[in-house]
Amino acid sequence: MDIAALREAHPDHWRRAAAIRTLTLDAVAAANSGHSGAPIGLADVATVLWSKHLKFDAAHPQWPDRDRFILSNGHASMLIYALTYLTGMPGMDLQQIKDFRQWGSKTAGHPERGHAPGVETTTGPLGQGLANAVGKAMAEAHLRAVWGEKVVDHHTFVFAGDGCLMEGISHEAIALAGMQKLDRLIVFFDHNGITIDGKVSLADITDQRERFDASGWDTFACDGHDPDDIDRAIREAKASPRPAMIECRTHIALGAPQQDTAKGHGAITKPEDVAATKEAYGMAAGSFVIEDEVKSWWEEVGARGGEAHAEWRARLDKLSKGKRAEWDRVEAGEAPRKLQSTIRALKKQAVEAMPKLATRAASEKVLEVVNPIMPETFGGSADLTGSNNTQAGGITVFDPENRAGRYVHYGIREHGMAAAMNGIVTHGGLRPYGGTFLVFSDYARGAIRLSSLMAVPTVYVMTHDSIGLGEDGPTHQPVEHLAALRAMPNHLVIRPADQVETAEAWEIALTSMTTPVTLALSRQGLPAVRSKNTNKNLVSQGAYVLAEAEAKRQVVLMASGSEVSVAMDAKAALEADGIGARVVSVPCMELFWQQDESYRRRVLPGGAVRVAVEAAVRQPWDRFLLGERGREQKAGFVGMDGFGASAPAETLFEKFGITADAVAEKAKSLL
């Protein structure tokens, strides 16, 4: 690559883009770790996009109608840190750049939402940003239809590398976006031909443009180092009535000795390499030196959106008082006041009827009353609508002909759905939920983890939550999934026992501000167990005394979901033998462990024999069997210690010994 020719062809552009490059070189060298190649390779594309197209107001990175910029190749984090520093976003000073990848800095190794300004979503696990962006573009299209172009009218821009496009999630995202005709979505493919192991051709010969074309995109190409050509491609992409992909032909680590090699992907840290690269760029040799003129130019770019922002705010102020209050409420992510009374009324009805109901059907009953009063819910399913009971309350299908629709046929794409939901929730203004079978949480786990790490309230409606699924067999029966999800930090797994608990679970999910929720729901019908305390949300305590011992308390039985009624039956059998047994319903372990110790000891007192029952592996129950402060505790578990089998559900519970008799026997054997 002839760097001198690039410098000469567009001298002003070159110096502005080179500022990104030298900041990258210096920050990576200071950290002695990171990725130099991609930020350097993408600096020209970023400079053109941010200065000529991206609608943003650096002073207010959270302006709701900003264009979204997503760095799906998150290892190129120095690119976004350089851009947000150069344009003057609040809190992004030069010290942050100098502290790249250090404890306490905003400039984490990969961009983390909530740490640095301008980071729309956490990226790094490849492909996530791209799939997240599809959700953002869907959110924009929907909100534009609902609120009008005067208040919602923006683009979603994504930078993605070869890694993003190799990951399977990219296929799910691309196909969904193509079907949805998301014309405001523009993806820049950093086509540099290099991955960590070497040339892309070691592992891939895919023609990416042909592949995007096949899924209904328009595709374009440009020389990723020619600002005019980049600008031309962006203009063409914006004019396209379909989602657009721009193949940007770039050189990884442009101008460095490692250019166009796998070594250029990682950290360029040797002082002589850094110096040689800066010299090639025609830039000053000192560290973290940015010409004043260049910095001023970038700050002007950052300030340019201020006017549009002010105009937008004036338009927002013209909304009626009621509409404006609604806008502010959904932007803040707050549930409507009416939610609590609606849930209470539903619970009251349930207690009067005490219906036998699958909790997935109970969930549908919640959605029937909640969706009409919460216009911000945005539902969907990964092609299991009838099984997940997720389309309820009159919401219509979101598609290119009906952008006001609030229900998405995500297709058989659990991972893409989860990531898109993360995109929707981080876009703001909407509260997404999506359904699949609990066993397929495995497929979505990469994105579920990001919900937890980003601290956003994405809701996963996971039905068919045990061997109770029956004949479909062990490939479809979750056994270890409750444990695996409970192990995840900042994630609520709620497994309600009946209609009342399901309503309370949804109330928690719909009011959660910083924690994603997985609702684990049964396929099979379950008897109602909650007949009291309908006003208070008992699920919010995580575990509570559902039924007190009648005879002298010798046993505490603990259970969740479909096994709560098993525990109730076991209690009846024990009481018939004169053995007092308390039943503790444990719909949400995480919430229980957040209660204070005195509450926990009241619910789970020492002394009594403890038996837990759940049609799943034991691992997360050990802590319940351990007792507070490691006090002596005779305890046992009734559940699964291997995979399930294919047979009717009742047969499976019998054959795997998850029965009231087995629970009562276990308790007796410990007494």
Next chain:
Amino acid sequence: MDIAALREAHPDHWRRAAAIRTLTLDAVAAANSGHSGAPIGLADVATVLWSKHLKFDAAHPQWPDRDRFILSNGHASMLIYALTYLTGMPGMDLQQIKDFRQWGSKTAGHPERGHAPGVETTTGPLGQGLANAVGKAMAEAHLRAVWGEKVVDHHTFVFAGDGCLMEGISHEAIALAGMQKLDRLIVFFDHNGITIDGKVSLADITDQRERFDASGWDTFACDGHDPDDIDRAIREAKASPRPAMIECRTHIALGAPQQDTAKGHGAITKPEDVAATKEAYGMAAGSFVIEDEVKSWWEEVGARGGEAHAEWRARLDKLSKGKRAEWDRVEAGEAPRKLQSTIRALKKQAVEAMPKLATRAASEKVLEVVNPIMPETFGGSADLTGSNNTQAGGITVFDPENRAGRYVHYGIREHGMAAAMNGIVTHGGLRPYGGTFLVFSDYARGAIRLSSLMAVPTVYVMTHDSIGLGEDGPTHQPVEHLAALRAMPNHLVIRPADQVETAEAWEIALTSMTTPVTLALSRQGLPAVRSKNTNKNLVSQGAYVLAEAEAKRQVVLMASGSEVSVAMDAKAALEADGIGARVVSVPCMELFWQQDESYRRRVLPGGAVRVAVEAAVRQPWDRFLLGERGREQKAGFVGMDGFGASAPAETLFEKFGITADAVAEKAKSLL
């Protein structure tokens, strides 16, 4: 669809294919569950493939040189059960068909490897079969290069539906196969335009042929109900020098009232619907009735491969004695005798040197000595070769130009890699291992679960196993992944502490017959801790006393991997204060819980304070803190209770309080 015209056009073919259809109708009706539509829709394609192309010997379903047939749309399980019953595979009698989806039958809801004959791999979770088949075709290509066409020379055929092709894993599989030019791989796409939620177009507009073309495949199309056209397409596909996809235009639930609708996807069970469908087919009304002539014809199809099988066996018998013994050994999945002494020698060297070494580097040292003596190892990495240390011992890269190579650049495709490895291991003759970062086990979890469920010894080399990864930050730092993998039935998670334990871990992995193994390995250098007992494989006991208390034993410290040396330092601190502390190394929890109670109690005696330390969440340690039989146990845990952060590794251990001081303090606070 004019069924009468189909019947008239090819009357013999029609009756043979209709046998599959009526068995499907009857079995689903008897089970009152299952999927009628896909087996009925694919019956013609299956009949042509199995009768005219598939190389198999029904009497010997495990003939190593058989063609592989994989039903990736596993919900169409009645298709394979009907085919294996009709062709007369051992153990597949009519009673099995009648017991479809019942307890104890071979005919599970989805095809499970090891249950029914002719099931090459467990399918049901969509896309897995397709990705698994890519592994099988790679295995065939490699083994053909190694052993010659006289003993290895077969095709891999896959049936896949819309669901398989929507799942992201399909993209990873297709792109890998295209790059690898797997010309013996032929995929039949059941293009019926219907999924559970309705028309495919609700969620997808992808041109599948264009998409496969983009990744280097040849694509063909046929009328999926015209036997001549199907045969023509198969012949063309077989002649292609690239992997081939045949788009089979079919009608789901052909001839049933539910034809071409989402209702046809599921169970057709109403007697009147079943009767009407059979009448349309021109078949007898009775249940499970197959004409003798049709059954005989299918049995001839099943017997036809007997001759080829005998000829193959004769060719195999011509191998030299040494080669034949090697063939038998690798086919049986047995490790060479030399493995034990090789591992012992390596351990001896390590104890002499006591090097500070990252366990990923220790793993490389094992591969350096093992790969040369085990020609059946087949390594790879998801584009992290240098980080996973997986290419060692002189193995070269497997690609179209070097089929004898034993190292795969899987690309940035963790899920596809895991599924391909399952395909390789279930093909037979090879023992695959593949690397990525432990945190990305999330991406691969769908396939990892199938390793466990199928009970096959796939080896996952998961490096960068904690916050010890450092600056890349929380997106790349596993915290809950050890817990999530330990929760999975039939899965060994081994987290070795030093070079000796790493060698023992690999010995277990390479001799495992029915259990997959995840090796959790450190990025950072670790001090050697094992200086004794180098002959015996102590890791195989799961946990063992690494260092006995010097003063009177008051404390038992437990740790795995990188925290074992932390525990050793804590022990030193405690002993300096006169507090005797035993250190128990816990490299593999699952193996420890398989030991008898007396061993477990010897290792973890009651009475002493227990403190566990692991740079991960506490969940799987609770059982260690609980004590045998719930005996009183003062216990504590030092580890992570949230996500990590971006900073140098030493800083992170310090900031998150995972230090020898913290462990010693925790023990003291409990005394």
